[in-house]
Amino acid sequence: MSWRIYNKPRLIFLAPVFILFSGANFALAAGGYPNPLGGVKDFKTLVENIGRGIPPIALALAVAAIILVGLRFVWASVSGGNEQELVKAKKIFWWVLIGSAVAVGAAALAQFLTQLIGKK
Numbered sequence: 001m002s003w004r005i006y007n008k009p010r011l012i013f014l015a016p017v018f019i020l021f022s023g024a025n026f027a028l029a030a031g032g033y034p035n036p037l038g039g040v041k042d043f044k045t046l047v048e049n050i051g052r053g054i055p056p057i058a059l060a061l062a063v064a065a066i067i068l069v070g071l072r073f074v075w076a077s078v079s080g081g082n083e084q085e086l087v088k089a090k091k092i093f094w095w096v097l098i099g100s101a102v103a104v105g106a107a108a109l110a111q112f113l114t115q116l117i118g119k120k
Helices: 003-029 043-078 083-118
Strands: none
8 A cells, every 4th residue: 555545534634734723823923812701700701701602613613524524525435436435424514513503502502591690
């Protein structure tokens, strides 16, 4: 087995990871990331801040996961249309969508809880 064929999956995984982390370095050099929890004084503020922090992080992870699943689809179709790999890629894609929905639902739940807590 040649070295190039053996390392293609590793290269496909490492290229997006490198791109993501290089973008993080530019953001840190430009002034850093703000603390998503901010100045927490009570439970309501904590829940509000967590609810605002979840969707951007979940969106970034979902985009990265969808890109990787797309690469897996391409890899499965290029490698002779391997049916098992296509089925795995479809399952992963659906789990990414379900996970994204759960993250958005958690943010909505956090917003609901802050409204519920605020109605004393």
